Amino acid sequence: GDSVTQMEGPVTLSEEAFLTINCTYTATGYPSLFWYVQYPGEGLQLLLKATKADDKGSNKGFEATYRKETTSFHLEKGSVQVSDSAVYFCALRRIGSGNTGKLIFGQGTTLQVKP
Amino acid sequence: DVKVTQSSRYLVKRTGEKVFLECVQDMDHENMFWYRQDPGLGLRLIYFSYDVKMKEKGDIPEGYSVSREKKERFSLILESASTNQTSMYLCASAAPPGTGGYEQYFGPGTRLTVT
Numbered sequence: 001g002d003s004v005t006q007m008e009g010p011v012t013l014s015e016e017a018f019l020t021i022n023c024t025y026t027a028t029g030y031p032s033l034f035w036y037v038q039y040p041g042e043g044l045q046l047l048l049k050a051t052k053a054d055d056k057g058s059n060k061g062f063e064a065t066y067r068k069e070t071t072s073f074h075l076e077k078g079s080v081q082v083s084d085s086a087v088y089f090c091a092l093r094r095i096g097s098g099n100t101g102k103l104i105f106g107q108g109t110t111l112q113v114k115p
Numbered sequence: 116d117v118k119v120t121q122s123s124r125y126l127v128k129r130t131g132e133k134v135f136l137e138c139v140q141d142m143d144h145e146n147m148f149w150y151r152q153d154p155g156l157g158l159r160l161i162y163f164s165y166d167v168k169m170k171e172k173g174d175i176p177e178g179y180s181v182s183r184e185k186k187e188r189f190s191l192i193l194e195s196a197s198t199n200q201t202s203m204y205l206c207a208s209a210a211p212p213g214t215g216g217y218e219q220y221f222g223p224g225t226r227l228t229v230t
Contacts, residue, residue, distance in 0.1 A: 043221030102160065105158040
């Protein structure tokens, strides 16, 4: 079945370092792909999305490119800040989910940025 | 702003108790979801509802039931709480993808401890 795999955390970086969080997926066809972020004590919120191959999603300095050939959607940011400390979830929307919009989530990757 | 609220942030219940978790959204969304979030497992879908009184089982429905009597409210019920249901529970709502909706909007979560 469809699945999402993220790199294991936690990831600890110094402020202004470059961030990559790896995400790969298994699915038939061309699922839509998402990154959600969960700040401490809060629910998840959508960070960015891509709906077809080679699309690049971007928001708040974060970027991810939908790579069909490698079935990947890695999250990157050029210079992280302490305020980026959070848990990041990669997700895909199932093909054939009709009008339900059901998502499959990865395990989540905790990012800690130190000053 | 879309708002999804959950009735409690923290809840402690005893084994065997019947537990109700309430979720309310204010965006007139058709689709609502209940997830549980556990370390290393990400988010797993418990139940989904696509209309009033309509529901579908998710990936881990055992031990849970749901109720949706009004469009804005989606309740998760633990019929007889057990210690393995200790977890963070997240509610989400979304417009149907067919209307252009992609984003799921999440509540802040309820951390349930069953002793």
